[in-house]
Amino acid sequence: MELRDYVRGLRRHWLAIVMMVLVGFGASFVWVQLQTPVYEAAADGIAKLDQSELDEQSIIQIGDPAAAAKVPSFLVIAGWRDVAQYVIEDLGLDTTPEELIERVAVSNPEGTTILRVVAQADSPTAARELAESWLRGMVDTIDQVDGNGSPGSAPVNIVAGDSASLPSEPIFPDLRTSLIVGGVIGLGFGVGFALMRTASDRRVRTADDVEKKTEVAVVGTLPFAKQSGAETRLFDPDAARGGPGFAVAEALRTLRTNLQFMDVDNPPRTIVITSPLPGDGKSTVACNLALTLAANGSHVVLVDGDLRRSKVAETMGVSSSAGLSDVLAGRAEVVDVLQRAPQSKNLFVLAAGSPPPNPSEVLGSARMKHLLDDLAEHSTVIIDAPPLIPVTDGAVLSHQADGALVVVSLGKTTFDLVEKALDTLRKARGRALGIVLNKVPLRGADASPYSYEYQRHYSAGHAKRGAPAAAAEAVPSAADEPLSSSGGRPVDHTRPTFLAAASLDAAASDEAGAMDDVGGLDAEAAEVRPTAQPSPRNSGAAPASASAPAEGGGVFDELLAPDHDGSAHGEQTGAPRRHRARRG
Template sequence: MELRDYIRGLRRHWLAILLMTLVGAGTGYGWTLLQTPVYTAYSSGYIASTQSSDVGISTIGDNLARGRVPSYLEIAGWRAVAQNAIDTLELQTTPEAIVNRVEVTNPANTVILRISATGSTPESARALAEAWIDAMITEIDDIEGDGSEGSAPVTVIPADIASLPSSPSFPNVQTAVIVGAILGFGFGVAFALIRTVSDRRIRTAEDVESKTGIAVVGTIPLVPGLTDEQRLVGLSEHHGGKGENFAVAEALRSLRTNLQFMDVDHPPRTIVVTSPLPGDGKSTIACNLALTLAAAGTAVVLVDGDMRRSMVAKTMGLPGGAGLSDVLAGRAELTDVLQRTPKSVNLIVLAAGSVPPNPSEVLGSERMRTLIAELARHATVIIDAPPLLPVTDGAVLTHQADGALVVTSVGKTTHDLLDKALDTLRKARGRALGVVLNKAPLRGVDASPYSYEYRREYVSNSKEAAEPVPAADRVTVPADLSDLAEADAGARRGRRGPTPT
């Protein structure tokens, strides 16, 4: 994976990172509410010798006081000092416990002792700081003097009376929230990176092409809120492409162009549209591709080769009834079951027909091969085939066609499923014309970096859509394949211009 893949993963999971950051900050704040507040009070003492008016003696006493600083720092941590403070304050605790609540320090190059004492209340902290200095003075008098107050030649003089702390020193709410947010952010980033590394779902065309070696010939965007009728872009030949399905129509035109230039000398005439698993939108893509090709003036026959779960007739708004299986079984003539659709004059639909007990054998029969070849002589044949992994029907049809378009869902189909589907085609000696990425987001992290900004002039105007054909008019129209050839030739002459006389 490259750096841009990790960045894309962080952008894709930005909501999870944000939520984990907020959870971390909230956890830090909640932790502070569960803690017992601790207050810290500070007091100071000055180490000095017995005052004397003689300058020389005062100088000697000052030097003596400086020499006593390290010793008094040690005395400040004695159990005897702690016991004196306990007796003074009448506390119910032990010297070992109260020593941990007091810290005595000496600022560099000074004879000052700084005492910091903690307590559960501001008053107890201040009282302990003041009592500790008094206890030190008492202990120093016992050691260096005769035991009476102020008898030691060098003593500690209270210099700064402890003030009442206004806020607790522990816990620090701001620090706890910041640390919690940082930890939450770190967990969020780790979660996003792990999900990115372990995510096997198809996201971009570059991933598909680099891992499979098969070209992505189309990326069909997902436009939420469209009905099944609006997802059929064949209506675009009646309007200027300003409707809600403009993005889909443009993507399908790009797919049509890629198919036309795929093999200039021998362009595919029989194209199977399949997918690894159900639910990838292959039937909708097949119908839309047929309508898009027909909109360009090409004669197209759309064949529903999914006999197990036929969707073409329903999607195109045509009656089911007899169809492909009946023709192959000899129960109906081809011209009797071909249906024209009001959505395009250049498109003819062959429904799936009744469900046979052995669809794979029927689709792999010599009659099916002959039928496809006959249709391909006069028109481009688009076959909606079953998914490749659950059944073998799609692979059988691909073997008889020029190739297959494998439809995958962005963010749903995994690379493993796609690899298995392509391997199924290879084993059946079928050709994969390319991969179509379906349901790709128009915007966001997973949007194609090569796609332009689609116009989204959503116009809910019924005048731009084709008028629905009444059910009474949707009749089966017998059609001769020679009519398809004549229509195809006429369309080609129309594109070349009038024949010179």
């Protein structure tokens, strides 16, 4: 790990660090309140020669030197048990001389004959009384040692000087010092906790770490956006300008660009969107990626390959009564169940349909392979697949497609899960096109280094353009309004228009009566239609079965062709059409 990783870890766990510091402050404050306060008072005395029996000349000659010579002796006497016993009797204390001596200290300022008594007690008054009483006990003991025991009998004794003052604050415990010490200790514990969590964290945090550990490129980074329902899972680029969805829309455009330039000569046409575990947002990514690709003018088919827990139909707002499972089971044709998404005329949705008892076998069948190949001939196919680790459906679909995008949640998915999911893809001989980091915060330690702060500048420019820009966006372009074969009336947008040439060929074949039966999966239709040949993009695929679409035609040709009664397949955008009764 680098230094920036540890710094990012400190930022990520800043709340824990602050909490540790507050705990340190609180513990220090409680400790102070539980301690017995100690007050300190000082009393001064001076060693002085008794001048009552000396003349003036003697006082001048021996006065100060005699007192100074006695000071060291007095310092020793100050620590005697006799002095402590005198104080105990004087103040009526319930303690021993040894314990009392520990609470008193006597010192002599250098160059003077002053003796300073410093006493400590649990109250200001007790400290002052103890200092003054100790000074009196020293005088009494000196009279007994150097004199005859009567007061003032010693030639050199101590005379009380400044009386002890009453202390206002205790010397112990010191609240300020205790708080500082507690805060520093809490800070140390918090930093240690953050660094330990950072070193042992196995969750995905940055794109660089993912690429280093998995050797798979990160092709997209999608910011976190709050979602409260299915309708909020889709992000409209135009409606979201200036709002929180703008960053998501820009990230999806970046993902679209990366996919387009991933392999310029042979770009992926069938892309599986999967994830290691449920809850990583793969269905939301699949739906929004399909909308983003369709917004670029490309024809896109969104296939709900999660036959166990389908979400695409609910998210896109289409019917889920019939879909992929019904097509693969032969109960319906693609032209009957393929629905145009209400959000874009270039996007078609193939719902999951009825849940089959064996999803993995259905998705891995040859009919599924032919269906995807046929769809990919005219459009980009986005498949929402189940997670890779709980079930094998996602790995099976990745083998059928050109590759898979693995969606992982930043700060939730661990590297162990990512590596296990990629290993599942490799075992199924699937190709990992890249990894998409989802739910990346816009701010904080885990925010992407390429922030979306520029959205305010783009939004401001968009606001300055005002109504003219909005009017320009409302005018459809030539690409958005393809013309009919006659060159005049626009094509009906409720029907897929993937290839103009295919549309003309299909219309001509219908006029000749070649499309009498749309149920091309039965044996009778197989006898009429020639066997389909493998497409150039799938030259190594197995030969087409009798149920495969015929060469030169395909499901979209049938979608574009009118019925005998003049109506067109798939004109209803809502619920899929029910399959017509087969001939014979």
